[in-house]
Amino acid sequence: MQMMEQKISFYTLGCRLNQSETAVVKNTFKVDGFKVVDFNQPADVVVINTCTVTENGDADTRRLVNKVNRLNPNAQIALIGCQAQVQKEKLTALPNVRWVVGNERKMDLLNVLNETKNATTPQVITPTIERKPFTIPVAGIDELHTRVNIKIQDGCDFFCTFCEIPYARGRARSRVFNDILKEAKSLIASGHKELVITGINVGTYKEENHEILDVINALEDYEGLERIRISSIEPTTIADDIITKMGTQSKLCRHLHIPLQSGDDTILKDMKRKYSVCEFSEFIEKAHQQVDDICIGTDVIVGYPGETDQQFENTYSLLKDLPIDYFHVFSYSPRYMAKTQNYTNTIDIKTIQHRSKILRDLSTRKRACFYNQLLGSIVPILFEQEKNGYWTGLTDHYARVYVKSNHNLQNQIRNVKLENIGEKGIIGSLIYVK
Numbered sequence: 001m002q003m004m005e006q007k008i009s010f011y012t013l014g015c016r017l018n019q020s021e022t023a024v025v026k027n028t029f030k031v032d033g034f035k036v037v038d039f040n041q042p043a044d045v046v047v048i049n050t051c052t053v054t055e056n057g058d059a060d061t062r063r064l065v066n067k068v069n070r071l072n073p074n075a076q077i078a079l080i081g082c083q084a085q086v087q088k089e090k091l092t093a094l095p096n097v098r099w100v101v102g103n104e105r106k107m108d109l110l111n112v113l114n115e116t117k118n119a120t121t122p123q124v125i126t127p128t129i130e131r132k133p134f135t136i137p138v139a140g141i142d143e144l145h146t147r148v149n150i151k152i153q154d155g156c157d158f159f160c161t162f163c164e165i166p167y168a169r170g171r172a173r174s175r176v177f178n179d180i181l182k183e184a185k186s187l188i189a190s191g192h193k194e195l196v197i198t199g200i201n202v203g204t205y206k207e208e209n210h211e212i213l214d215v216i217n218a219l220e221d222y223e224g225l226e227r228i229r230i231s232s233i234e235p236t237t238i239a240d241d242i243i244t245k246m247g248t249q250s251k252l253c254r255h256l257h258i259p260l261q262s263g264d265d266t267i268l269k270d271m272k273r274k275y276s277v278c279e280f281s282e283f284i285e286k287a288h289q290q291v292d293d294i295c296i297g298t299d300v301i302v303g304y305p306g307e308t309d310q311q312f313e314n315t316y317s318l319l320k321d322l323p324i325d326y327f328h329v330f331s332y333s334p335r336y337m338a339k340t341q342n343y344t345n346t347i348d349i350k351t352i353q354h355r356s357k358i359l360r361d362l363s364t365r366k367r368a369c370f371y372n373q374l375l376g377s378i379v380p381i382l383f384e385q386e387k388n389g390y391w392t393g394l395t396d397h398y399a400r401v402y403v404k405s406n407h408n409l410q411n412q413i414r415n416v417k418l419e420n421i422g423e424k425g426i427i428g429s430l431i432y433v434k
């Protein structure tokens with residue numbers, strides 16, 4: 001007798017790590033009994049990989065559940081990941097939610113669904129996250145993208161006061177070194193030319209004698225892989241050897257995303273960040289001097305409890321003066337399990353919005369300045385996709401480039417002369433080798 005096939009779709013909220021995990025979970029469902037479909041198509045089961053990093057992340061889950069119920073009223077919903085781990089009661093109450101699966105079991109969702117398919121009540125599966133080296137069941141091959149994330153680490157031991165990651169994702173743990181290499185080989189064999197090293201606190205990667213630089217060195221030897229990029233990395237965890245490597249001819253992209261969070265020492269101390277403004281600045285200057293054309297991005301929180309006008313001004317001045325090329329600006333919101341949840345000296349929303357806008361505008365100006373410096377140069381672009389006659393891709397230093405071309409450039413690395421600044425990036429033209 002033929003088994004009834006269940007259609008299943010996926011949606012990812014939040015960070016790059018969540019994206020990498022959804023890609024893996026999705027691939028585990030490419031088995032008899034399930035058919036993976038697009039999120040917009042009718043499905044029997046809809047999986048949402050949730051995020052809880054800000055209030056907006058939480059609200060997005062609710063909005064998406066409502067959307068699924070409107071468009072796909074017969075679907076059963078599985079909410080997995082960070083918000084599922086820390087807010088299970090709240091999520092179970094949402095309509096048509098059949099499974100709430102935390103981070104410890106989410107990669108094993110196929111078995112969870114099979115084990116609980118006859119249950120008549122919503123299933124909440126959020127065991128304590130174990131602290132031990134981990135492996136990943138299948139490769140996160142992603143046919144839709146040229147760049148692909150490779151997870152090497154999870155969790156965090158730093159316990160910054162505003163952050164609930166150590167609760168949502170558990171304590172720091174590293175992926176078994178050979179398991180990373182095994183997935184990398186599959187990803188490269190399937191055509192991915194750029195791997196993005198991903199985790200919560202990747203600089204703390206340690207598995208037996210291996211550190212993050214060993215991962216980078218091992219990946220570099222693989223034929224077919226052209227670029228290795230580090231996603232976000234904590235400022236105090238970047239070894240000098242990484243900067244040295246970036247500054248020499250290597251596959252390691254000249255791009256660092258290093259969260260600052262605040263440019264004021266009193267706030268940094270209250271946040272329990274592990275550096276002072278001076279230490280952060282010295283590191284950024286050093287990286288900028290040692291690596292030609294390096295692109296440095298950062299994250300910053302606006303409206304941390306008690307943030308005065310002067311403290312905000314300190315952050316603004318620091319970001320203006322340092323060679324940082326873009327920032328992601330987050331409006332502070334209290335997180336359920338974070339220490340600052342109990343702080344009463346909150347900043348009013350209008351001030352937060354006003355300060356956020358000031359920093360976003362500064363970021364736009366600084367990115368344009370970085371792009372301007374690149375004009376006139378000829379650089380390799382890894383092309384991703386075509387829209388309205390323009391192919392788009394990234395330089396190794398994370399500049400977005402557009403080229404008008406009738407040829408199929410997908411997943412090709414081609415030299416491009418960077419010519420003008422456009423609305424969304426740099427406009428260039430292909431350089432043909434005679």
Ligand code: SF4
Nearest residue numbers: 156158159160163165
């Ligand atoms: S370093 Fe701090 S902000 Fe980053 S995940 Fe760890 S606790 Fe959260």
